[in-house]
Every structure is written in structure tokens, then in C-alpha cells.
Amino acid sequence: MYTQALNSSDGDERHVEDAERAAQFQARIDADERIEPNDWMPAAYRKTLTRQISQHAHSEIVGMLPEGNWITRAPSLRRKAALLAKVQDECGHGLYLYAAAETLGTSREELVDLMLAGKAKYSSIFNYPTLTWADIGTIGWLVDGAAIMNQIPLCRCSYGPYARAMIRVCKEESFHQRQGFEIMVTLCRGTEEQKAMAQDALNRWWWPVLMMFGPPDQASQHSDTSTKWKIKRFSNDELRQKFVDATVPQAQFLGLSIPDPGMKQNEAGNWEYSAIDWDEFKQVLAGNGPCNRDRLAARRKAHDDGAWVRDAALAYAEKRRQRATLQAAE
Amino acid sequence: MTAANITVSETPLVLYTLRRADDALILGHRLSEWCGHAPMLEEDMALANMGLDLLGQARELYSYAARVEGRGNDEDKFAYLRDVRQYRNLLLLEQPNGDFARTMVRQFFYATFADLFWRAMMHSSDPTLAAIAAKSEKESAYHVRHSSEWIVRLGDGTEESHRRAQEAIDELWAFTGEMFETCDSERGLIDAGIAIDPATLRAPWLKTVSDVVREATLALPSNDWMQQGGRSGRHSEHLGHLLSELQSMPRTFPGATW
Ligand SMILES: [Fe+2]
Ligand SMILES: [Fe+2]
Ligand SMILES: [Fe+2]
Numbered sequence: 001m002y003t004q005a006l007n008s009s010d011g012d013e014r015h016v017e018d019a020e021r022a023a024q025f026q027a028r029i030d031a032d033e034r035i036e037p038n039d040w041m042p043a044a045y046r047k048t049l050t051r052q053i054s055q056h057a058h059s060e061i062v063g064m065l066p067e068g069n070w071i072t073r074a075p076s077l078r079r080k081a082a083l084l085a086k087v088q089d090e091c092g093h094g095l096y097l098y099a100a101a102e103t104l105g106t107s108r109e110e111l112v113d114l115m116l117a118g119k120a121k122y123s124s125i126f127n128y129p130t131l132t133w134a135d136i137g138t139i140g141w142l143v144d145g146a147a148i149m150n151q152i153p154l155c156r157c158s159y160g161p162y163a164r165a166m167i168r169v170c171k172e173e174s175f176h177q178r179q180g181f182e183i184m185v186t187l188c189r190g191t192e193e194q195k196a197m198a199q200d201a202l203n204r205w206w207w208p209v210l211m212m213f214g215p216p217d218q219a220s221q222h223s224d225t226s227t228k229w230k231i232k233r234f235s236n237d238e239l240r241q242k243f244v245d246a247t248v249p250q251a252q253f254l255g256l257s258i259p260d261p262g263m264k265q266n267e268a269g270n271w272e273y274s275a276i277d278w279d280e281f282k283q284v285l286a287g288n289g290p291c292n293r294d295r296l297a298a299r300r301k302a303h304d305d306g307a308w309v310r311d312a313a314l315a316y317a318e319k320r321r322q323r324a325t326l327q328a329a330e
Numbered sequence: 331m332t333a334a335n336i337t338v339s340e341t342p343l344v345l346y347t348l349r350r351a352d353d354a355l356i357l358g359h360r361l362s363e364w365c366g367h368a369p370m371l372e373e374d375m376a377l378a379n380m381g382l383d384l385l386g387q388a389r390e391l392y393s394y395a396a397r398v399e400g401r402g403n404d405e406d407k408f409a410y411l412r413d414v415r416q417y418r419n420l421l422l423l424e425q426p427n428g429d430f431a432r433t434m435v436r437q438f439f440y441a442t443f444a445d446l447f448w449r450a451m452m453h454s455s456d457p458t459l460a461a462i463a464a465k466s467e468k469e470s471a472y473h474v475r476h477s478s479e480w481i482v483r484l485g486d487g488t489e490e491s492h493r494r495a496q497e498a499i500d501e502l503w504a505f506t507g508e509m510f511e512t513c514d515s516e517r518g519l520i521d522a523g524i525a526i527d528p529a530t531l532r533a534p535w536l537k538t539v540s541d542v543v544r545e546a547t548l549a550l551p552s553n554d555w556m557q558q559g560g561r562s563g564r565h566s567e568h569l570g571h572l573l574s575e576l577q578s579m580p581r582t583f584p585g586a587t588w
Contacts, residue, residue: 061371064365064366068366068367072359072363073576073578073579074579075410075579076406077388077392077405077406077409079588080362081382081385085378087366088382091375094371095371095375190587193586194583301367302367305430306368306430308488308491309484311491313487315488315491316482316487
């Protein structure tokens, strides 16, 4: 119902947001109050959050695929159980996030359909392939690590359900990050072959991980209003820099080299990295990453193959409802 | 160089424990294949949950078998360095996932058995097996609940789901008899109160299964020819493919620690 209001609000007198309500809303945000689902909110706030939360949910779900690719080949039973549990956590994150997005008035089905139709985005990082076991360590270390950098500030986001979902999600992401790093430590203390595998994975994931923080600040479209609404508290470049500064010492600890020979530490102690290939980023967002087609195809196949199961569950629930009504009438 | 198979000295208790461990690992592995591909996110969660329970059971059982055997094997050597002929799991559990109905019927047949089995094993005179049984029984009770709810939903859902569920029952039925078989090496363990005689579980198993199948408006086949061989390493062709995937890393990188 909220969505219809959202769709018909343009030019509809009853839905014109009067300046007074908008000012009250901004005052609540400025006072660091949490906005809850039943509170009045500007249509653009609702739309921005629906897009952001659902993209985040899609990322969790599509993100199950690259790591899921190694569950059946994990090299020890302990690693296999940990990886299966991790991928299951990501699915749980997707579920909380869809539930948070639904509080804004769009159903999970609609949101998922947009993703399957290729009309909604998910994180560019999941369009890269996992080629070796070291990729599983690297994803935990760097991809979960980058996700935490992005998401810790979201625990204080102005929208209550999103902020609360992020608190729970962040705890699990930091567990994943430690687990990934521990895989890397094991590889780097292992045979020459294992160490080479770790370095190769870092070489392939480093730049795509830096792209996860989004376009550079001067090119970013959504930041201004998101900042005003306290959805976003740090800029893309600020978060990226924090991530790089946190990661360099970890790579040094592992004895791995970051594939950016020009990197240097400045007087303020920040690590300055070389230019990011934003053309690659644009291509991946446009659907031309190495795995975009495979990822969408896998999600569509799961959805299509599962249709008869979901139909059966609905049909059965309906039969039960009818039987209960009949019984009550007797 | 590839990593060679280990040798196992299959004394009765080692063999008994390995058989149950292999059951749990192989079914857990099959369930883990669904991860990311299930019909709905809630089922991705549930299938992973059951898979994790089974992997946990397998690890405890392998570790116990290793302690009993006392020859330097461990959970990973048992899982990763035995070939098809050394695996001792039930044929039912290595059957491919197929569609969701096939997976759920396989789960339902096995979990109903496992729940009865572990409940009885809680009284084993072997304290380690009794402790593993207590934990496994709680887990398998949930697996029974989850899978039997699906059997009813699928059987009494749509025409298509009914047809698929019936097909799954018909296809998997011949693998259920093996659950109740005992071999000679188990006799002594049964007499000592360490193991239980699975034949005693047949009647209660059939009752639960028949009740659920009836509620689901499905039917059990009248054909009672039963396949056997898993317990002695005579498997279907499916297991070799499963193992080549499961074991690929330790076989490719012998001696490495992960
Ligand atoms: Fe996540
Ligand atoms: Fe995340
Ligand atoms: Fe994660």
C-alpha cells in the first residue's frame, strides 16, 4: 500500500508533502531521533532507503554464490562446517534486510523480482569468480572487512529497522572477517604453494574490493541527501581510506604484498593508493563483469525451479484454511 | 603425487562408528549442495541447518572412531582419504538431491530412522556413543519435523507437487531396507549393549512413515525389493563423483594443512 502511495504521489494533491511536515521530519533527524515504519517520512526518504536496503539484501543473497562454490570442496571438515555456517549467515542477513525493506511498504517478492529482472543492483564484488580455496579466505578477510567498514556507521542510521538489522549483521560480519583472516594466516604459514595461492587471491581481489566503497566522492550522486538524512555518515572515499589503512598492516603481518607498488604512507599516516580503474567498475555495474551472467542465471534458476514448491506450500495453506473454516461452520 | 588412501583397521566398534559417521557426512554433504539454490530463502536456511547438524555428528563420530582405532587417523583422514570402496554409508544417503521432493523424501526416510536410532543409542553402554546419541537425537527430531511437514505440504499441495512427491517415494523406497540390516560384526556389540539391533526400529519407523504418507495423501509402494551394499562399500555410481569433489583439495595437495 505504501508503494502505491509512493507511485501516485507525483502531482496528487493529497500526497503533496507540506513544508511543515518535512521540516518537523528533518528536525527529528537532526535531534538524532530514530524514524520508525509508521512515522511520517518524505517519499524520497522512503524510496532511497528501499533502494539501499534492498540492494544490500540482494548483495547478501547473491554473495552466497561465490562462497557457496567452495562448500562442497572445503579442504577439511572444520572448514566445511564453518563455510556452510558462514554462507547460511549471509542468507540470514538477506532475510533480515528484506524484512527491514518491507517495513517501508514494498514486498520481498517485488524486490526480488526486480533483482531477477536485472533492474536492481547488488554489490559489484560478487561478480568476480572464486577460483581457489584462498579466495574463500580473501573474501572473508577483505570483502567482509569492507562490508563492516561500510556497515558500522549504518548501525546509527536514522531509520530504526535498518539500524537494528545492521547491529546484528555487523556482529556476524566481524566473525566472518576474523575467520577469513585465519584462513589466510594458515595459508601463509603453509607450503610455498599455499602461500602463492594466497598472494594470487589477494592480487585478484584487491582492486575489486576497493571498488566496493562506490565511486569517488566527486562522482557520487546520492551522498548529499543521504548525509542530510543521516543514512550515510561518511563519504565513499573516507570509508575506502579507513579500510586501506586498516588492511595494510594485516597484509604485512601475513607477509603478502598488496598489488599496488606505488602505494606509500603519507605524513598523516594514511596509505595513499594508486588510481582505481573506474572503467572496470562501470563495466561490472553494466553487467559485464566476469560472473554477472552466471550469478543472475543461478538466482533465476533457483527461483524458477522452486516455483512449484512455493505454489505447493500456498495451495496447502489455503486448503488448511478452508478446512478450518468448514469445521468452524459445522 | 596424489595423496594415497589410508588403511583402516575395521574392528567392530571402529566399523560401527564409521558407518554412522559416513551416513552423517554424506547426507550433510548432499544437503550442503543446496546452499544458495533452494526454492526459498527459508529453505536455504533450513537445509544448511540440517547439513550443519549432520556435519557436526560426522566429526564427532570420526574423532571417536580415530580414538578407538588408535592408529593416527583423524576426522579428515577418514573423510578425505578413503575411496568409494572404503566408505560405509547407506545407499539412500548418497542418492543425488534431485528435485526438492526427492531431497525431502530422502531426508524424511532417514531422519525418521535416525531419530529412533539415536534415541535407542542414548542407552548405549559406551558413554561416548551415548553422549553423541543424546545430541543427535535432538537434532534428528527437528529433521523429522521439518521433512514430514514438507511431505504433507507437497503431497497435499498441488497436482504437480503430489506427483513429484509420489515419484520420490517410489524411487527411494528400495533404499530404505538397508537401514534395518545388521552384519555379523555388529552382533557382539549388540550383545554387549554398545549397539542396538536396528531390526527393532522397523515397526515404529514404518508406523511414523505410513502416518505421514497417509496424511500427505500419498502411498507407499507395495514393491518390497530392497537394495543393499553401502555398509560393505558396494555403492551406487553416484558416490564416486561426490567423493571426487569432496576430496579434491587434500588429494591435490597431499600433506598440506588448511
Ligand atoms: Fe552478510
Ligand atoms: Fe553485508
Ligand atoms: Fe559475511
